Amino acid sequence: MTSIAATPRVDSAVRLAQLTKTYPNGPEQVAALRGVSLDIQPGAFTAIMGPSGSGKSTFLNVAAGLDTPTSGHVHIGDTDITTLSPDAVTRFRRRHIGFVFQAYNLIGHLTVAENIQLPLLLDGRRPDVRWQDALIESVGLAGMADRLPTELSGGQAQRVAIARALVTRPTVVFADEPTGALDRRTGEQVLDVLRGTAKHFGQTLVLVTHDPYVAATADDVLFLADGQLAGGFVAPTTAQIVERLVELGR
Numbered sequence: 001m002t003s004i005a006a007t008p009r010v011d012s013a014v015r016l017a018q019l020t021k022t023y024p025n026g027p028e029q030v031a032a033l034r035g036v037s038l039d040i041q042p043g044a045f046t047a048i049m050g051p052s053g054s055g056k057s058t059f060l061n062v063a064a065g066l067d068t069p070t071s072g073h074v075h076i077g078d079t080d081i082t083t084l085s086p087d088a089v090t091r092f093r094r095r096h097i098g099f100v101f102q103a104y105n106l107i108g109h110l111t112v113a114e115n116i117q118l119p120l121l122l123d124g125r126r127p128d129v130r131w132q133d134a135l136i137e138s139v140g141l142a143g144m145a146d147r148l149p150t151e152l153s154g155g156q157a158q159r160v161a162i163a164r165a166l167v168t169r170p171t172v173v174f175a176d177e178p179t180g181a182l183d184r185r186t187g188e189q190v191l192d193v194l195r196g197t198a199k200h201f202g203q204t205l206v207l208v209t210h211d212p213y214v215a216a217t218a219d220d221v222l223f224l225a226d227g228q229l230a231g232g233f234v235a236p237t238t239a240q241i242v243e244r245l246v247e248l249g250r
């Protein structure tokens with residue numbers, strides 16, 4: 001009897017296939033994504049870079065199910081979210097996708113703990129207090145659970161947003177310039193928290209950034225230019241990234 005070794009199956013956390021996104025712009029059309037295909041491995045930290053207007057935010061919004069593509073497919077784990085109804089995408093997003101925005105987007109009249117619980121409550125789930133406390137601790141907000149957003153610094157507010165993105169134990173966390181509104185030192189601390197917590201809990205992280213130093217801490221960096229992938233590096237260095245950005249005309 002001959003035994004044939006099975007080819008190991010590589011499961012992607014995110015798989016994009018021939019993704020396009022065209023926006024109407026008066027009588028014309030803007031092609032923000034023009035056929036992007038890629039695979040992101042589970043647990044990886046991937047940075048997305050590219051010149052202004054290259055399609056980074058569009059890419060992130062479509063990959064995270066916040067916006068629909070014009071054509072192509074987005075798989076998160078085994079689910080093709082592009083074939084789901086809008087309600088089903090919302091439900092799927094609440095369970096499997098976390099998103100961190102540059103502008104925190106906390107609810108002003110809810111406490112830190114309530115803001116963090118919100119994705120679970122919206123999904124009709126009971127907050128898991130032990131898990132919530134572990135998250136609050138791991139993002140460095142111990143003792144601040146009862147504060148309101150107005151009582152937080154920018155860095156602390158973004159830590160709340162990170163805990164809120166992770167509370168559902170999502171398959172993937174997408175972050176759009178999460179340190180863009182913070183000074184460099186606070187930004188580095190917040191990024192450490194995001195990267196460290198995602199790694200600790202085995203979550204895949206896809207982060208858009210303009211900052212070569214931030215991107216150099218990723219496992220991989222991918223470049224977008226004019227709505228298309230324009231190469232990338234594994235274990236990138238700051239120097240490689242800066243050189244590539246200069247070539248792309250950042």
Ligand SMILES: Nc1ncnc2c1ncn2[C@@H]1O[C@H](COP(=O)(O)OP(=O)(O)OP(=O)(O)O)[C@@H](O)[C@H]1O
Binds near residue numbers: 025050051053057
């Ligand atoms: N809602 C929209 N309607 C029309 N055009 C849009 C819309 N959103 C984005 N675009 C266009 O799509 C292209 C890509 O925009 P996108 O915001 O994805 O780029 P970006 O790389 O994130 O830019 P930046 O680094 O400046 O934030 C740009 O030409 C932009 O003007």
